[in-house]
Amino acid sequence: MDADELLLKYESGTRDFRAILLCEANLSRANLSQANLSQAILSITNLSGANLSEVNLNQAKLNVARLSGANLNRATLDDAILNVANLIRADLREASLINASLIRAELMRSDLSYAVLMGANLSEADLREATLRQANLEQVNLNGANLTDAVFIGCNLERASLHRACATKADFRGVNLSNGELRQINLYKANLSGADLRGANLRWADLNGANLSGANLEQARLSGASLCGANLTGANLMNAVLIHADLTQANLINADCTGADFTGSSLTGSKLYGVSRFDLKAEEITCDWIDLSPLGDSSHIQTFSPKEANKFFNATFPTVEISVDTRLGFEDHTILAKIYHYLQQQSSLFNQPPTLEVNSRRTVISFKIESNEQLLSVAYVAILPFQDADATQKAIEAAIKQLTPETCSQLPVQLSNRIVQLGVEMAQQIRLLSDIRLDPKIEFSTPFFLYPTRTLLKSSSHQHLILHSHSYFGRSLVRDSGSSESSESLNNPYLNPKPLDVETLLNFIKGF
Helix, strand or coil: HHHHHHHHHHCCCCCCCCCCCCCCCCCCCEEEECCCCCCCCCCCCCCCCEEECCCCCCCEEECCEEECCCCCCECCCCCEEECCCCCCEEECCCCCCCCEECCCCCCCCCEECEECCCCCCCCCCCCCCCCCCCCCCCCEECCEECCCCCCCCCCCCCCCCCCCCEEECCCCCEEECCCCCCCCCCCCCCCCCCCCCCCEEEEEEEECCCCCCCCCCCEECCCCCCCCCCCCCCCCCCCCECCCEEECCCCCCCCCCCCCCCCCCCCCCCCCCCCCCCCCCCCCCCCCCEEEECCCCCCCEECCCCHHHHHHCCCCCCEEEECCCCCHHHHHHHHHHHHHHHHHHHHHCCCCCEEEEECCCEEEEEEEEECCHHHHHHHHCCCCCCCCCHHHHHHHHHHHHHHCCCCCCCCHHHHHHHHHHHHHHHHHHHHHHCCCCCCCCCCCHHHHHHHHEEEECCCCCCCCEEEECCCCCCCCCCCCCHHHHHHHHHHHHCCCCCCHHHHHHHHHHHCC
């Protein structure tokens, strides 16, 4: 059958042309809408500008075929072979190309919106300026493809392979690229805002200047990737691997980097306002300075020596640790939970409940907080359930009173001013907290809260400060809380330690 015969039969109402052989034919601008051309061999055939809407081309062979400007709207091309085919400006909206082969196909400016290409092979295909809105590209092979300026908004690219693809300035807003293979991909200035990149392999990727704001990169692998000037504001980088990544002048404002591995990476000039530095891995990093201004406008610059940078990026959560010299029982646990729930309602200091560690003779209550500046304030409230509260609070008040210009006179002027200002702010906070009282409805029916305590502060830079420790804390004496002798011993102010010396306190605060 030749082209003329095919067209005559079509005009007479025939639609079934399964498995026809029609290589190198000229069907330019032909109307074959809704025809059945499954398993047809149409290699090198000219179908430019043809109307092939809703045509069945399943398993058809269209190698090197010319389909530029063709209308393939809602056509089915499952398992079809279109290697090196010319599909420039073709209309493939809502087309089905499941497992189709389009190796090195030319698809510049084609429209594949809402098309289904699951498992298709588009390796080294040219998709420059193509539109693939809401297309399903799950497990598609785009290795080495040219995706420059292509639009993938809302696409499903889950488990897709884009190894060594060029996607400069492409639009991937809101795409699903989870578990994708994107090694060595070029995403220079690409828009990936809101994209799902969980578990994606982006090793050695070029993401310079890319927009990844709000993107989900949880557990993504970005070792060796270049993210110079990339926008990662509000991105999720939890447990991401960024070993030896280049984040020079990247914008990470309010990004979640919990558990991320920045070992050997470059962070010079990065914008890090609102980024928690706790639970990071950041050994051997390169960082001369960072921008800590809320707007990333360089209004707050912090410079580092290599040693200072390592210390800054390997911080731990500031912690208030109250050790009680006895075991926590079930009844104690219930009462303690009620107390801290009540205190949390009275103050915004507690962002999360404390952790408890109980051994054979001691209970450790730990409060993790967001900033060193809140350590004294949290301790002031956290100690309230215990008989040691009054002595501990007085120790805190005494410590704050020592943060004066006179006590800081030997420090550099800038550091001295900062510590004095910190003391003023802490004193204001303590005054506001001094009115907090325990709920009178809570019944203390256990001696647990009468036992000696030790209040320890741990700063983000791994420094420790014993704020208050009862003189009987840690002694291996049998205490009978009901005896008058025990009660007098535990309440004897003479047994309580002296206030902190100024040097110890200042050394602790200098590490903030």
